[in-house]
Amino acid sequence: MAQRNNAATEKDADAHGGGVQSVDRALQILEILARDGDAGASEIAEEMGVHKSTVSRLVGSLVGGELVRQNSERGKYQLGFGVLRLASSIxxxxxxxxxxxxxxxxxxxxxxxxxxxxxxxxxxxxxxxxxxxxxxxxxxxxxxxxxxxxxxxxxxxxxxxxxxxxxxxxxxxxxxxxxxxxxxxxxxxxxxxxxxxxxxxxxxxxxxxxxxxxxxxxxxxxxxxxxxxxxxxxxxxxxxxxxxxxxxxxxxxxxxxxxxxxxxxxxx
CATH class of the missing domain: 3.30.450.40 (GAF domain)
Structure with a gap:
């Protein structure tokens, strides 16, 4: 129950923050993956101090934008080719x-x-x-x-x-x-x-x-x-x-x- 309440609280905070908090957290996820090479949702959530469902929701959006991909063998997340595409234009x-x-x-x-x-x-x-x-x-x-x-x-x-x-x-x-x-x-x-x-x-x-x-x-x-x-x-x-x-x-x-x-x- 406490975990569900925490996740709901985080979702409400994102909504009231106009999505800014979600953007900050998404950037933090990208930084973690860039630093470590790969990481699971639980590992990311623990480091960020947020609920796993919050990380899963954000990672889902990043996967949709090809900024993150999931390793099919290990189930962990890595930076996707979308990051390379964006970076190559800089x-x-x-x-x-x-x-x-x-x-x-x-x-x-x-x-x-x-x-x-x-x-x-x-x-x-x-x-x-x-x-x-x-x-x-x-x-x-x-x-x-x-x-x-x-x-x-x-x-x-x-x-x-x-x-x-x-x-x-x-x-x-x-x-x-x-x-x-x-x-x-x-x-x-x-x-x-x-x-x-x-x-x-x-x-x-x-x-x-x-x-x-x-x-x-x-x-x-x-x-x-x-x-x-x-x-x-x-x-x-x-x-x-x-x-x-x-x-x-x-x-x-x-x-x-x-x-x-x-x-x-x-x-x-």
Whole structure:
């Protein structure tokens, strides 16, 4: 009797809430299935703290919309192909430039330096957006500029994310020309740096592209966990020393993950 009353109470609450509670619970069910792979109605109901009949009713609607399917052998529920159909329409509508724009502006204002967003195109790091900090000494517009991958912080982030064979082909094609006396032109040394970039999650360069210019960059991920861009902060070497400011590197890394989340990436 108590269980029937609880189920009735939940149904009444859904009705009075205009269906909002049902939507919230349906989303919670999808989250549980995404996390666990599969689950039975009783397991879901226990975790959500609701009656099994409530879960069965909601799952029935999700099954009807092909968002959930039932495993015929085990009787448990799994995410359905409808989720994949919906998700596949998202990446094409997302623009990393649009999703990152306000964060670039915020970082430029906070750290008072130049912030750039770059992608890998035609064997170069191509800057596709930029925000200037109030203390920036330079007024150079990097947007559209093709910069060498091996001599820039963004380039090293993009290189580090490439499969080894793809990176090898690319570097054999473009070489490692020196842009300044500090440019890394030794392949073994570069590979060592790229391993460190992968390990620590960011890249720092000191005067490798231009004398007097220091930069630090972090990766931007898409919904598949692939690196699709790099975001950097650069400034004059005499005052900009990222390694001496852990807060800056941490802030840049968090900002990169925020943009990545907007692109569909989920932290593990």
């Amino acid at each position: 990446p094409g509508r997302l623009s990393v430039v649009r999703e990152a724009s306000d964060i670039l502006e915020r970082l430029a204002a906070e750290y008072k330096e130049t912030v750039n967003l770059a992608v890998l195109r035609s064997n170069y790091a191509v800057n596709v957006d930029q925000a200037m900090g109030p203390s920036s000494l330079a007024t150079y517009d990097w947007v559209g500029s093709l910069t060498p991958l091996h001599a820039t912080s963004s380039g090293k982030v993009l290189l580090a994310a490439l499969p080894v064979d793809e990176r090898d082909q690319l570097l054999k094609k473009v070489g490692l020309p020196a842009r300044t006396p500090r440019t890394v032109t030794n392949r073994a040394e570069l590979e060592k740096q790229l391993l460190e970039v992968s390990r620590q999650g960011y890249a720092v360069v000191h005067e490798e592209l231009e004398i007097g210019l220091t930069a630090v960059a972090v990766p931007i991920y898409n919904h598949l966990g692939n690196v699709i861009a790099a975001m950097s902060i650069s400034g004059p070497a005499f005052r900009f020393t990222p390694e001496d400011d852990p807060g800056l590197i941490k802030g840049l890394c968090e900002a990169g993950l925020t943009i990545s989340a907007r692109m569909g990436f989920r932290r593990r």
